[in-house]
Amino acid sequence: MLETAEEKSVASLTVRKLEDALKASLRVRAAENGRSVEDEVRMILREAVGPSPLSPPPTAQELAPQPRRVAASAGGRARVTLIIGGGIAAYKALDLIRRLKDRGLHVRCVLTAAAQRFVTPLAAGALADDRAYTDLFDAQSEFDAGHIRLARDTDLIVVAPATADLLAKMAQGHADDLATAILLATHRPVLVAPAMNPAMWSHAATRRNTAQLARDGIHFIGPGTGEMAEANEAGTGRMSEPITIAEAAGALLRPPASLRLYGRKVLVTAGPTYEPIDPVRYIANRSSGKQGYAIAAAAAAAGADVTLISGPVELPDPVGVHVERVEAARDMLTRVEAVLPVDIAIFAAAVADWRVAEASTQKIKKTTDGQPHLTLTENPDILATIAKRSVDRPDLVIGFAAETEHLIDNAQAKLRRKGCDWIVANDVSPETGIMGGDSNTIHLITRDGTESWPAMHKDDVAAVLIARIADKMGKGDA
Ligand code: CTP
Numbered sequence: 001m002l003e004t005a006e007e008k009s010v011a012s013l014t015v016r017k018l019e020d021a022l023k024a025s026l027r028v029r030a031a032e033n034g035r036s037v038e039d040e041v042r043m044i045l046r047e048a049v050g051p052s053p054l055s056p057p058p059t060a061q062e063l064a065p066q067p068r069r070v071a072a073s074a075g076g077r078a079r080v081t082l083i084i085g086g087g088i089a090a091y092k093a094l095d096l097i098r099r100l101k102d103r104g105l106h107v108r109c110v111l112t113a114a115a116q117r118f119v120t121p122l123a124a125g126a127l128a129d130d131r132a133y134t135d136l137f138d139a140q141s142e143f144d145a146g147h148i149r150l151a152r153d154t155d156l157i158v159v160a161p162a163t164a165d166l167l168a169k170m171a172q173g174h175a176d177d178l179a180t181a182i183l184l185a186t187h188r189p190v191l192v193a194p195a196m197n198p199a200m201w202s203h204a205a206t207r208r209n210t211a212q213l214a215r216d217g218i219h220f221i222g223p224g225t226g227e228m229a230e231a232n233e234a235g236t237g238r239m240s241e242p243i244t245i246a247e248a249a250g251a252l253l254r255p256p257a258s259l260r261l262y263g264r265k266v267l268v269t270a271g272p273t274y275e276p277i278d279p280v281r282y283i284a285n286r287s288s289g290k291q292g293y294a295i296a297a298a299a300a301a302a303g304a305d306v307t308l309i310s311g312p313v314e315l316p317d318p319v320g321v322h323v324e325r326v327e328a329a330r331d332m333l334t335r336v337e338a339v340l341p342v343d344i345a346i347f348a349a350a351v352a353d354w355r356v357a358e359a360s361t362q363k364i365k366k367t368t369d370g371q372p373h374l375t376l377t378e379n380p381d382i383l384a385t386i387a388k389r390s391v392d393r394p395d396l397v398i399g400f401a402a403e404t405e406h407l408i409d410n411a412q413a414k415l416r417r418k419g420c421d422w423i424v425a426n427d428v429s430p431e432t433g434i435m436g437g438d439s440n441t442i443h444l445i446t447r448d449g450t451e452s453w454p455a456m457h458k459d460d461v462a463a464v465l466i467a468r469i470a471d472k473m474g475k476g477d478a
Helices: 005-011 020-033 037-049 069-073 090-102 121-127 147-152 164-172 178-185 198-202 204-215 242-253 290-301 329-339 382-387 407-418 458-472
Strands: 079-084 106-111 156-162 190-194 224-227 234-238 265-270 305-310 322-325 344-347 354-356 376-378 396-403 422-427 442-446 449-452
Touching: 079 090, 079 178, 090 106, 090 121, 090 156, 090 242, 106 121, 106 178, 147 178, 156 164, 156 178, 156 242, 164 178, 164 190, 164 204, 190 242, 198 204, 198 234, 224 290, 242 290, 242 458, 265 290, 265 329, 290 305, 290 344, 290 458, 305 329, 329 382, 344 382, 382 396, 382 407, 396 407, 396 458, 407 422, 407 442, 442 458
Parallel strands: 079 106, 079 156, 156 190, 265 305, 265 344, 305 322, 344 396, 396 422
Antiparallel strands: 224 234, 354 376, 422 442, 442 449
C-alpha cells in the first residue's frame, strides 16, 4: 500500500520521545481541537507539507473535532471531577462520591499524592464512574485525557478535602501535579471544601489565600466548627459533611430556576444575643449558632435569597448568604423588621429573654455598699412579633423550642402562644450535648401533628428541614 509523505514522517517520529515542552503544547493544541495528539501531528505535518499530489485531502472526520469520549460516557449526566486532597478528611471523600452519584451526577476522581496516603485510587475508582487519575504524566491518559482534557470534560470541579497546602497552590497558580494543573487549566466552576487544623485555617497565610480564591470566583463550602478527626482538637476547620458538599455541588450545577426555593426570600435568625450590663459585661447564653447557620446555608443552596441575622458567634458566613451581625435582642428585631417582606422566616436564634433595664454607661465598680442591683426587663419576642403581624407576615413562620423538660407539650404550647406555623423542638438538657454540639434530635411540630426525626448532624437537619419547607411551599421535586 502506498504511504503518503506525512505518514512516512509520522512513522519515523515517536511522539513520546519529543521534548516535554513540545509534547505539552501539542497536548494543548490537540485538546483545544478535540483531536488525539497523533491526529494533531498529522494535521500539522499536512499544513507544513502543503497540498501534495500524494496526499489525499483530509477527510471530514479528521477535520471535525472528535466527540468527547468522557462526555459521551456520562450519558447526559452532569459531570463532576472530584479532586481529593491529602488530609485525614479524605476518608469522607469516598462517601462524597456516593452522595454525588445519588444526585445523578457522573463522578471522576483525581487524587493528589498525599491523598493516596489516606485513600487508594482503587477505592475511589471503584466507587466513581471512571478510574481514578493520579499522575500528570500518566501513560494511559497522556494523549487521550491529559490534564487539559480532564479540566474541560467536566461541568464542575469539587476539591474535597481542600488542604491548606492545596489552597495555597491554587491561590498562587501552581501546576506541578495533576490536581493543580487541572485547577489551573479549567474554565469550569470550582467548589472547595476546606479541611485542616483550626490553627492552620485561622493562620494569616490561609486567610490571605482564601480571600484571593474568593476574589478569583472559587466557591467555598465550610469548613465547619466542631471536633476534629485528630484527638483533642476542636475549632473551625472541619470539612463539611458529604451530604452538604453534594448539595452545594448540585446547586452550582442546576440552572437556578429549577432549585426548589428559587425566587423565595428567606430570613433566618441564629446565635445568642448579648444583653449589655455595662460597657464590658453582658448576659448571654450557650447557643453556638450552628443550626441556624446550617439552615441559612441549606436555604441558599436550594436557591433562596437568604438573609441571616446573627448574634455574636465564631462561624464563617455561609456561602451565598447575606449576613448581618447584631448583638442585642432589640437590634435583632430592628434588623429582622427591616428585611421584611420575606416568604419564609426561621427563628433559630436563642434570644435572651431578659435584659438589664438600664445598662450602665460606665463600668460598674465594686463598692463597699454591697452587691449591685440589676433590674431585668423582658426583651421583645421577635418570633411572636413577626408571626402576629397583620401586614407583611411571612407565608411560613418557623420557631424553635429549646426545652429541658416536657419537650413536646411545651413546644406545642409555644406554637399556639407565639402564633407561628411550625416549631422545631429540641431537648437542650446538658446531657444531650445539643447546645453547642454538632448533632440535633428534632421534633417537628405543625398544626397537624408532631414528627420525630432521628438524631442527625445539624447540617442534615437543615437539609431535611429545607426539603420540608420546599414541599410546603409547593415546588416540584428538584
Ligand atoms: N424567640 C424570639 N425572641 C425572644 C425569645 C425567643 O424570637 N425574645 C424565639 C426563638 O428564636 C425561638 C422561639 O422564640 O424560635 C422559642 O425560643 P425559646 O428560648 O425556646 O422560648 P422562649 O420564648 O424563650 O420561652 P421559654 O424561655 O419560656 O421556654
